[in-house]
Amino acid sequence: MFGTAVIVFREVLEAAIIIGIVAAATRDVPGRSRWLAGGLLLGLIGSGVVAASTDVIASMASGIGQELFNAIVLGIAVVMLAWHNIWMSSHGAALAAHARSVGSDIREGRSECSILLVVVGLAVLREGSETVLFLYGIAAADGGKMIPMLTGGLVGTLAGIAVGYTIFTGLLRIPLRWFFTATGMLVLLLAAGMASQAARFLIQADLLPSLAAPLWDTSATLPENSLPGMLLHSLIGYDARPAGMQIVFYITVLLTIAAGMKWANRPRQIIQQNRAAQL
Amino acid sequence: MKYLLLTALLLPFAASAADTDYTLIIKDHRFQPAELTVPAGKKIKLTIENKDATPEEFESYPLGREKVVAGNSTTTLYIGPLAPGRYPFYGEYNEATAQGVVIAK
Numbered sequence: 001m002f003g004t005a006v007i008v009f010r011e012v013l014e015a016a017i018i019i020g021i022v023a024a025a026t027r028d029v030p031g032r033s034r035w036l037a038g039g040l041l042l043g044l045i046g047s048g049v050v051a052a053s054t055d056v057i058a059s060m061a062s063g064i065g066q067e068l069f070n071a072i073v074l075g076i077a078v079v080m081l082a083w084h085n086i087w088m089s090s091h092g093a094a095l096a097a098h099a100r101s102v103g104s105d106i107r108e109g110r111s112e113c114s115i116l117l118v119v120v121g122l123a124v125l126r127e128g129s130e131t132v133l134f135l136y137g138i139a140a141a142d143g144g145k146m147i148p149m150l151t152g153g154l155v156g157t158l159a160g161i162a163v164g165y166t167i168f169t170g171l172l173r174i175p176l177r178w179f180f181t182a183t184g185m186l187v188l189l190l191a192a193g194m195a196s197q198a199a200r201f202l203i204q205a206d207l208l209p210s211l212a213a214p215l216w217d218t219s220a221t222l223p224e225n226s227l228p229g230m231l232l233h234s235l236i237g238y239d240a241r242p243a244g245m246q247i248v249f250y251i252t253v254l255l256t257i258a259a260g261m262k263w264a265n266r267p268r269q270i271i272q273q274n275r276a277a278q279l
Numbered sequence: 280m281k282y283l284l285l286t287a288l289l290l291p292f293a294a295s296a297a298d299t300d301y302t303l304i305i306k307d308h309r310f311q312p313a314e315l316t317v318p319a320g321k322k323i324k325l326t327i328e329n330k331d332a333t334p335e336e337f338e339s340y341p342l343g344r345e346k347v348v349a350g351n352s353t354t355t356l357y358i359g360p361l362a363p364g365r366y367p368f369y370g371e372y373n374e375a376t377a378q379g380v381v382i383a384k
Binding site for chain 1: 322324332333334335336340341343344346347348349352354355356357358359360371372373374375
Protein backbone atom coordinates (compact mmCIF):
# COMPACT_ATOMS: atom_id res chain seq x y z
CA MET A 1 0.00 0.00 0.00
CA PHE A 2 2.78 2.40 0.99
CA GLY A 3 4.65 1.84 -2.27
CA THR A 4 1.52 2.56 -4.29
CA ALA A 5 0.84 5.70 -2.28
CA VAL A 6 4.36 7.00 -3.00
CA ILE A 7 4.12 6.34 -6.75
CA VAL A 8 0.70 7.94 -7.10
CA PHE A 9 1.81 10.84 -4.89
CA ARG A 10 4.77 11.44 -7.20
CA GLU A 11 2.50 11.64 -10.25
CA VAL A 12 -0.24 13.70 -8.62
CA LEU A 13 2.21 16.11 -6.96
CA GLU A 14 3.48 17.59 -10.20
CA ALA A 15 0.01 18.25 -11.58
CA ALA A 16 -1.21 19.55 -8.20
CA ILE A 17 1.67 22.02 -7.92
CA ILE A 18 1.05 23.33 -11.44
CA ILE A 19 -2.68 23.72 -10.75
CA GLY A 20 -2.00 25.35 -7.36
CA ILE A 21 0.28 27.98 -8.88
CA VAL A 22 -1.87 28.65 -11.94
CA ALA A 23 -5.06 28.84 -9.86
CA ALA A 24 -3.44 31.39 -7.56
CA ALA A 25 -1.99 33.38 -10.46
CA THR A 26 -5.44 33.74 -12.04
CA ARG A 27 -7.30 34.54 -8.81
CA ASP A 28 -8.96 37.68 -10.19
CA VAL A 29 -10.00 36.31 -13.56
CA PRO A 30 -13.80 36.15 -13.70
CA GLY A 31 -15.24 32.64 -13.99
CA ARG A 32 -11.89 31.06 -13.18
CA SER A 33 -13.24 28.19 -11.06
CA ARG A 34 -15.46 26.86 -13.83
CA TRP A 35 -12.59 26.84 -16.32
CA LEU A 36 -10.31 25.20 -13.80
CA ALA A 37 -12.84 22.45 -13.13
CA GLY A 38 -13.32 22.05 -16.88
CA GLY A 39 -9.57 21.63 -17.38
CA LEU A 40 -9.43 19.07 -14.59
CA LEU A 41 -12.31 17.08 -16.07
CA LEU A 42 -10.94 17.17 -19.63
CA GLY A 43 -7.52 16.17 -18.27
CA LEU A 44 -8.96 13.18 -16.45
CA ILE A 45 -10.92 12.03 -19.51
CA GLY A 46 -7.79 12.58 -21.62
CA SER A 47 -5.72 10.51 -19.15
CA GLY A 48 -7.99 7.53 -19.75
CA VAL A 49 -7.82 7.97 -23.51
CA VAL A 50 -4.01 8.36 -23.53
CA ALA A 51 -3.56 5.38 -21.21
CA ALA A 52 -5.80 3.23 -23.39
CA SER A 53 -3.89 4.21 -26.53
CA THR A 54 -0.39 3.81 -25.04
CA ASP A 55 0.72 1.26 -27.62
CA VAL A 56 -0.76 3.29 -30.49
CA ILE A 57 1.04 6.46 -29.35
CA ALA A 58 4.25 4.52 -28.69
CA SER A 59 4.35 3.02 -32.18
CA MET A 60 3.79 6.37 -33.90
CA ALA A 61 6.75 8.19 -35.50
CA SER A 62 8.71 4.92 -35.69
CA GLY A 63 8.75 4.22 -31.98
CA ILE A 64 9.34 7.68 -30.55
CA GLY A 65 5.65 8.67 -30.41
CA GLN A 66 5.60 8.71 -26.63
CA GLU A 67 8.56 11.08 -26.38
CA LEU A 68 7.14 13.36 -29.08
CA PHE A 69 3.73 13.34 -27.39
CA ASN A 70 5.24 14.30 -24.02
CA ALA A 71 7.49 16.95 -25.58
CA ILE A 72 4.57 18.49 -27.50
CA VAL A 73 2.29 18.49 -24.44
CA LEU A 74 5.06 20.17 -22.42
CA GLY A 75 5.78 22.59 -25.27
CA ILE A 76 2.15 23.71 -25.48
CA ALA A 77 2.07 24.23 -21.71
CA VAL A 78 5.27 26.33 -21.92
CA VAL A 79 3.75 28.56 -24.62
CA MET A 80 0.52 28.96 -22.64
CA LEU A 81 2.36 29.85 -19.44
CA ALA A 82 4.54 32.31 -21.36
CA TRP A 83 1.43 33.92 -22.82
CA HIS A 84 -0.15 34.13 -19.38
CA ASN A 85 2.90 35.78 -17.86
CA ILE A 86 3.31 38.29 -20.66
CA TRP A 87 -0.41 39.15 -20.56
CA MET A 88 -0.21 39.55 -16.80
CA SER A 89 2.76 41.92 -17.07
CA SER A 90 0.70 44.27 -19.17
CA HIS A 91 -2.42 43.96 -16.99
CA GLY A 92 -1.14 42.78 -13.64
CA ALA A 93 -0.69 46.25 -12.22
CA ALA A 94 -4.22 47.20 -13.30
CA LEU A 95 -5.56 44.01 -11.73
CA ALA A 96 -3.70 44.73 -8.53
CA ALA A 97 -4.92 48.33 -8.44
CA HIS A 98 -8.59 47.48 -8.97
CA ALA A 99 -8.27 44.41 -6.77
CA ARG A 100 -11.01 42.15 -8.09
CA SER A 101 -12.91 43.95 -10.83
CA VAL A 102 -11.46 44.54 -14.25
CA GLY A 103 -14.68 44.69 -16.21
CA SER A 104 -13.16 46.21 -19.32
CA ASP A 105 -10.91 43.24 -19.85
CA ILE A 106 -13.53 40.54 -20.04
CA ARG A 107 -12.53 39.56 -23.54
CA GLU A 108 -8.92 39.19 -22.53
CA GLY A 109 -10.09 37.51 -19.34
CA ARG A 110 -11.67 34.85 -21.52
CA SER A 111 -8.45 34.15 -23.36
CA GLU A 112 -6.81 33.92 -19.97
CA CYS A 113 -9.45 31.34 -19.01
CA SER A 114 -8.73 29.20 -22.04
CA ILE A 115 -5.04 29.25 -21.09
CA LEU A 116 -6.05 28.04 -17.66
CA LEU A 117 -8.15 25.27 -19.19
CA VAL A 118 -5.34 24.08 -21.43
CA VAL A 119 -2.54 24.24 -18.84
CA VAL A 120 -4.58 22.44 -16.16
CA GLY A 121 -5.90 19.91 -18.67
CA LEU A 122 -2.42 19.09 -20.01
CA ALA A 123 -0.88 18.81 -16.54
CA VAL A 124 -3.56 16.34 -15.48
CA LEU A 125 -3.34 14.49 -18.80
CA ARG A 126 0.41 13.92 -18.59
CA GLU A 127 0.60 12.76 -14.99
CA GLY A 128 -2.84 11.16 -14.95
CA SER A 129 -2.27 8.79 -17.85
CA GLU A 130 0.74 7.23 -16.08
CA THR A 131 -1.28 6.82 -12.90
CA VAL A 132 -4.13 5.18 -14.83
CA LEU A 133 -1.70 2.70 -16.41
CA PHE A 134 -0.14 1.90 -13.05
CA LEU A 135 -3.51 1.27 -11.40
CA TYR A 136 -4.66 -0.71 -14.42
CA GLY A 137 -1.63 -2.98 -14.03
CA ILE A 138 -2.58 -3.64 -10.41
CA ALA A 139 -6.22 -4.26 -11.24
CA ALA A 140 -5.28 -6.67 -14.03
CA ALA A 141 -2.68 -8.57 -12.02
CA ASP A 142 -3.97 -9.70 -8.67
CA GLY A 143 -7.43 -9.46 -7.11
CA GLY A 144 -6.18 -9.96 -3.55
CA LYS A 145 -3.84 -6.98 -3.64
CA MET A 146 -6.34 -4.65 -5.21
CA ILE A 147 -8.04 -3.11 -2.17
CA PRO A 148 -4.85 -2.11 -0.27
CA MET A 149 -3.29 -0.89 -3.53
CA LEU A 150 -6.26 1.26 -4.44
CA THR A 151 -6.32 2.60 -0.88
CA GLY A 152 -2.66 3.50 -1.38
CA GLY A 153 -3.56 5.22 -4.62
CA LEU A 154 -6.22 7.25 -2.87
CA VAL A 155 -3.84 8.22 -0.04
CA GLY A 156 -1.20 9.28 -2.60
CA THR A 157 -3.75 11.32 -4.55
CA LEU A 158 -5.02 13.10 -1.44
CA ALA A 159 -1.48 13.82 -0.22
CA GLY A 160 -0.56 15.28 -3.63
CA ILE A 161 -3.68 17.44 -3.70
CA ALA A 162 -2.92 18.60 -0.13
CA VAL A 163 0.51 19.89 -1.22
CA GLY A 164 -0.98 21.68 -4.23
CA TYR A 165 -3.68 23.22 -2.08
CA THR A 166 -1.14 24.33 0.53
CA ILE A 167 0.85 26.11 -2.18
CA PHE A 168 -2.36 27.70 -3.50
CA THR A 169 -3.50 29.06 -0.11
CA GLY A 170 0.07 30.04 0.77
CA LEU A 171 0.31 32.12 -2.40
CA LEU A 172 -3.02 33.81 -1.73
CA ARG A 173 -1.61 35.11 1.56
CA ILE A 174 1.04 37.13 -0.23
CA PRO A 175 0.14 40.82 -0.02
CA LEU A 176 -1.37 42.10 -3.28
CA ARG A 177 1.57 44.44 -3.81
CA TRP A 178 3.95 41.52 -4.34
CA PHE A 179 1.41 38.94 -5.42
CA PHE A 180 1.75 39.27 -9.21
CA THR A 181 5.53 39.49 -9.02
CA ALA A 182 5.64 36.32 -6.93
CA THR A 183 3.22 34.28 -9.03
CA GLY A 184 4.86 35.62 -12.20
CA MET A 185 8.24 34.35 -10.98
CA LEU A 186 6.78 30.95 -10.12
CA VAL A 187 5.03 30.59 -13.48
CA LEU A 188 8.28 31.62 -15.20
CA LEU A 189 10.29 28.93 -13.40
CA LEU A 190 7.51 26.39 -13.96
CA ALA A 191 7.64 27.03 -17.71
CA ALA A 192 11.45 26.82 -17.81
CA GLY A 193 11.34 23.53 -15.90
CA MET A 194 8.83 22.12 -18.37
CA ALA A 195 11.05 23.15 -21.28
CA SER A 196 13.94 21.28 -19.67
CA GLN A 197 11.75 18.17 -19.31
CA ALA A 198 10.70 18.46 -22.95
CA ALA A 199 14.38 18.57 -23.93
CA ARG A 200 14.98 15.38 -21.96
CA PHE A 201 12.28 13.56 -23.92
CA LEU A 202 13.74 14.77 -27.21
CA ILE A 203 17.19 13.54 -26.13
CA GLN A 204 15.68 10.18 -25.13
CA ALA A 205 14.16 9.94 -28.62
CA ASP A 206 17.55 10.84 -30.12
CA LEU A 207 16.10 13.94 -31.78
CA LEU A 208 18.47 16.19 -29.84
CA PRO A 209 22.07 15.66 -28.74
CA SER A 210 22.46 15.65 -24.96
CA LEU A 211 25.54 17.91 -25.10
CA ALA A 212 27.36 17.40 -21.79
CA ALA A 213 25.52 14.63 -19.93
CA PRO A 214 25.26 15.10 -17.08
CA LEU A 215 26.37 18.70 -16.80
CA TRP A 216 26.48 18.27 -13.01
CA ASP A 217 25.53 15.61 -10.50
CA THR A 218 23.89 16.69 -7.24
CA SER A 219 22.13 13.37 -6.68
CA ALA A 220 24.20 12.71 -3.55
CA THR A 221 23.25 15.98 -1.83
CA LEU A 222 19.70 16.42 -3.13
CA PRO A 223 18.32 13.25 -4.73
CA GLU A 224 15.42 13.77 -7.11
CA ASN A 225 13.33 11.05 -5.48
CA SER A 226 13.52 12.65 -2.03
CA LEU A 227 10.60 14.85 -1.01
CA PRO A 228 12.50 18.16 -1.33
CA GLY A 229 13.91 16.92 -4.64
CA MET A 230 10.43 16.09 -5.93
CA LEU A 231 9.06 19.45 -4.80
CA LEU A 232 11.91 21.37 -6.41
CA HIS A 233 11.56 19.29 -9.58
CA SER A 234 7.90 20.24 -9.90
CA LEU A 235 8.39 23.86 -8.82
CA ILE A 236 11.52 24.99 -10.65
CA GLY A 237 12.41 21.96 -12.80
CA TYR A 238 15.22 20.73 -10.55
CA ASP A 239 17.16 17.87 -12.10
CA ALA A 240 19.98 16.18 -10.18
CA ARG A 241 21.80 15.14 -13.38
CA PRO A 242 20.73 17.43 -16.21
CA ALA A 243 22.01 17.15 -19.75
CA GLY A 244 23.58 20.30 -21.18
CA MET A 245 20.73 20.57 -23.71
CA GLN A 246 18.18 20.74 -20.88
CA ILE A 247 19.97 23.76 -19.45
CA VAL A 248 20.03 25.38 -22.91
CA PHE A 249 16.23 24.95 -23.11
CA TYR A 250 15.74 26.10 -19.51
CA ILE A 251 17.73 29.31 -19.92
CA THR A 252 16.35 30.07 -23.40
CA VAL A 253 12.74 29.85 -22.18
CA LEU A 254 13.53 31.75 -18.99
CA LEU A 255 15.15 34.63 -20.87
CA THR A 256 12.56 34.68 -23.67
CA ILE A 257 9.60 34.93 -21.29
CA ALA A 258 11.39 37.44 -19.06
CA ALA A 259 12.13 39.60 -22.10
CA GLY A 260 8.50 39.31 -23.23
CA MET A 261 7.29 40.38 -19.80
CA LYS A 262 9.60 43.36 -19.77
CA TRP A 263 8.46 44.35 -23.25
CA ALA A 264 4.76 44.02 -22.36
CA ASN A 265 5.26 46.06 -19.25
CA ARG A 266 6.75 49.10 -21.02
CA PRO A 267 3.89 50.80 -22.92
CA ARG A 268 1.63 50.64 -19.86
CA GLN A 269 4.18 52.55 -17.81
CA ILE A 270 4.32 55.27 -20.45
CA ILE A 271 0.52 55.56 -20.49
CA GLN A 272 0.47 55.77 -16.72
CA GLN A 273 3.10 58.47 -16.76
CA ASN A 274 1.06 60.41 -19.32
CA ARG A 275 -2.04 60.06 -17.19
CA ALA A 276 -0.11 61.22 -14.17
CA ALA A 277 1.12 64.22 -16.15
CA GLN A 278 -2.43 65.13 -17.23
CA LEU A 279 -3.59 65.07 -13.62
CA MET B 280 14.04 28.60 -30.13
CA LYS B 281 12.47 27.64 -33.43
CA TYR B 282 15.82 27.56 -35.19
CA LEU B 283 17.32 25.61 -32.34
CA LEU B 284 14.59 22.99 -32.73
CA LEU B 285 14.90 22.91 -36.49
CA THR B 286 18.64 22.44 -36.34
CA ALA B 287 18.16 19.85 -33.64
CA LEU B 288 15.64 17.91 -35.69
CA LEU B 289 18.17 17.59 -38.48
CA LEU B 290 21.01 16.46 -36.23
CA PRO B 291 20.04 12.79 -35.78
CA PHE B 292 20.43 12.20 -39.49
CA ALA B 293 24.07 13.09 -39.11
CA ALA B 294 24.58 11.32 -35.81
CA SER B 295 22.58 8.09 -35.91
CA ALA B 296 25.04 6.10 -37.99
CA ALA B 297 27.07 4.59 -35.16
CA ASP B 298 24.37 3.40 -32.77
CA THR B 299 25.08 0.47 -30.51
CA ASP B 300 22.04 -1.74 -29.95
CA TYR B 301 21.06 -3.57 -26.76
CA THR B 302 17.89 -5.35 -25.73
CA LEU B 303 16.13 -5.73 -22.36
CA ILE B 304 13.26 -8.14 -21.85
CA ILE B 305 10.57 -7.71 -19.23
CA LYS B 306 9.02 -11.00 -18.12
CA ASP B 307 7.14 -11.77 -14.89
CA HIS B 308 7.88 -8.17 -13.82
CA ARG B 309 11.65 -8.73 -13.98
CA PHE B 310 14.30 -7.39 -16.34
CA GLN B 311 16.40 -9.86 -18.35
CA PRO B 312 19.30 -9.37 -18.18
CA ALA B 313 19.21 -7.60 -14.83
CA GLU B 314 22.76 -6.40 -15.51
CA LEU B 315 23.43 -4.90 -18.89
CA THR B 316 27.04 -4.11 -19.73
CA VAL B 317 27.52 -1.43 -22.38
CA PRO B 318 30.54 0.46 -23.71
CA ALA B 319 31.21 3.81 -22.03
CA GLY B 320 31.27 6.98 -24.10
CA LYS B 321 28.87 5.68 -26.74
CA LYS B 322 25.24 6.42 -27.43
CA ILE B 323 23.19 3.27 -26.85
CA LYS B 324 19.95 2.32 -28.57
CA LEU B 325 18.03 0.32 -25.98
CA THR B 326 15.16 -1.89 -27.13
CA ILE B 327 12.77 -2.97 -24.39
CA GLU B 328 10.47 -5.93 -24.99
CA ASN B 329 7.60 -6.28 -22.53
CA LYS B 330 6.43 -9.88 -22.58
CA ASP B 331 4.02 -9.33 -19.69
CA ALA B 332 0.39 -8.50 -20.35
CA THR B 333 0.52 -5.42 -18.08
CA PRO B 334 2.25 -2.10 -18.85
CA GLU B 335 5.58 -1.20 -17.26
CA GLU B 336 7.46 2.06 -16.93
CA PHE B 337 11.20 1.89 -17.47
CA GLU B 338 12.58 4.51 -15.11
CA SER B 339 16.05 5.58 -14.07
CA TYR B 340 17.13 8.72 -12.29
CA PRO B 341 20.85 8.10 -12.94
CA LEU B 342 20.18 7.64 -16.66
CA GLY B 343 17.55 10.42 -16.68
CA ARG B 344 15.09 8.25 -18.56
CA GLU B 345 11.43 7.29 -18.25
CA LYS B 346 9.31 5.46 -20.74
CA VAL B 347 6.08 3.50 -20.56
CA VAL B 348 6.11 0.13 -22.30
CA ALA B 349 2.62 -1.19 -22.99
CA GLY B 350 1.83 -4.83 -22.27
CA ASN B 351 3.08 -7.30 -24.93
CA SER B 352 4.90 -4.64 -26.91
CA THR B 353 8.35 -3.39 -27.79
CA THR B 354 9.82 0.07 -27.54
CA THR B 355 13.15 1.78 -28.05
CA LEU B 356 14.93 4.63 -26.36
CA TYR B 357 18.39 6.11 -26.35
CA ILE B 358 20.79 6.37 -23.40
CA GLY B 359 24.24 7.85 -22.96
CA PRO B 360 26.94 8.50 -23.94
CA LEU B 361 27.76 7.34 -20.39
CA ALA B 362 30.82 7.80 -18.21
CA PRO B 363 32.09 4.47 -16.80
CA GLY B 364 29.97 3.42 -13.82
CA ARG B 365 26.78 1.77 -12.61
CA TYR B 366 23.38 3.17 -13.55
CA PRO B 367 20.50 1.45 -11.75
CA PHE B 368 17.04 1.37 -13.35
CA TYR B 369 13.70 -0.07 -12.31
CA GLY B 370 10.17 -0.72 -13.46
CA GLU B 371 8.06 1.86 -11.71
CA TYR B 372 4.88 -0.19 -11.85
CA ASN B 373 6.48 -3.25 -10.24
CA GLU B 374 9.33 -1.79 -8.23
CA ALA B 375 9.57 -4.78 -5.85
CA THR B 376 10.85 -7.16 -8.54
CA ALA B 377 11.68 -5.10 -11.62
CA GLN B 378 15.22 -3.93 -10.80
CA GLY B 379 18.29 -3.74 -12.99
CA VAL B 380 21.50 -1.88 -13.67
CA VAL B 381 23.36 -0.63 -16.72
CA ILE B 382 27.11 -1.01 -16.32
CA ALA B 383 29.16 1.24 -18.57
CA LYS B 384 32.75 0.08 -19.09
